[in-house]
Amino acid sequence: MTTLEEVRQRAEADARTYGYHLNPDPEFLQNLLEGLKQNEERYSYPSCPCRLASGKIELDRDIICPCDYRDPDVEDFGMCYCGLYTSSDIYEGKTKVRPVPERRPIEKQVRAYEPAKATQKKEAKTKIEVKTKEEEASEVKKKLWYCRQCGYVVFRDDSPYICPICKAKKEMFAEIKVRIEFSG
Amino acid sequence: MEFSKVSGQNNEHKVVLYALNTCAWCKMTKKYLKDNNVEYEFIDVDLCTPKEKEKIREHIMSKGGSPVYPTVIVDNKILITGFRKDKLEETLGI
Numbered sequence: 198m199t200t201l202e203e204v205r206q207r208a209e210a211d212a213r214t215y216g217y218h219l220n221p222d223p224e225f226l227q228n229l230l231e232g233l234k235q236n237e238e239r240y241s242y243p244s245c246p247c248r249l250a251s252g253k254i255e256l257d258r259d260i261i262c263p264c265d266y267r268d269p270d271v272e273d274f275g276m277c278y279c280g281l282y283t284s285s286d287i288y289e290g291k292t293k294v295r296p297v298p299e300r301r302p303i304e305k306q307v308r309a310y311e312p313a314k315a316t317q318k319k320e321a322k323t324k325i326e327v328k329t330k331e332e333e334a335s336e337v338k339k340k341l342w343y344c345r346q347c348g349y350v351v352f353r354d355d356s357p358y359i360c361p362i363c364k365a366k367k368e369m370f371a372e373i374k375v376r377i378e379f380s381g
Numbered sequence: 382m383e384f385s386k387v388s389g390q391n392n393e394h395k396v397v398l399y400a401l402n403t404c405a406w407c408k409m410t411k412k413y414l415k416d417n418n419v420e421y422e423f424i425d426v427d428l429c430t431p432k433e434k435e436k437i438r439e440h441i442m443s444k445g446g447s448p449v450y451p452t453v454i455v456d457n458k459i460l461i462t463g464f465r466k467d468k469l470e471e472t473l474g475i
């Protein structure tokens with residue numbers, strides 16, 4: 198089981214790598230780290246403490262901390278949606294904290310609720326219900342994407358919001374189409 | 382669906398908070414309402430059943446909001462998205 202100290206160290210290391218700081222308010226920070234730990238325990242991955250997760254990694258990949266939206270949010274608002282990662286200006290109190298609007302597209306937000314619809318319909322048929330849930334997760338078709346700027350390759354349903362290596366924008370990603378040809 | 386009730390002297394309005402158990406902004410909202418003696422009800426949506434979650438999503442979206450947390454609904458008509466002290470102050474007369 199991950200300890201709170203490990204969650205803290207992981208976040209600190211990540212903040213250092215990207216030139217960010219963790220939230221300067223000790224109580225607020227503690228709450229966020231506890232939230233991350235709780236999510237890691239119940240979902241087995243540290244999904245964003247301030248967003249409702251579906252519990253299925255296929256549907257929650259973009260909100261596993263640090264989420265896809267962190268870098269653009271720190272750039273535009275000085276901190277991520279939860280306020281875990283902040284810019285130097287916010288950390289040093291030079292810039293006022295502003296509310297960070299949700300950048301995650303609504304189609305992805307509602308994924309946390311989709312299994313509920315299936316459950317309602319198939320309530321009486323437990324077996325079918327389980328199958329439906331699995332099917333829902335597998336409906337998210339994964340593809341290979343590469344960053345045209347640095348060559349980073351990733352296998353997921355959608356290209357990342359920002360390249361984690363060179364920070365290129367989403368538009369720089371292109372899909373790698375795999376073609377298998379049989380000859381002879 | 383079980384809402385928890387927090388009593389307070391400032392009880393002119395019906396205040397309902399939709400929160401997540403893990404969310405720091407939701408904790409701030411709970412603390413802010415309590416510190417200002419506001420009577421309110423809350424539910425931690427992440428701890429609800431799938432059916433309840435779906436009902437909550439429908440309810441918030443029917444009021445013109447998005448399913449993000451914290452969401453505060455005052456008197457069943459004014460919707461406040463996120464922890465917005467300014468809007469809470471204005472709406473609740475704090």
Ligand code: SF4
Binds near residue numbers: 247267
């Ligand atoms: S908003 Fe912040 S805390 Fe939440 S997942 Fe993104 S980086 Fe992590």
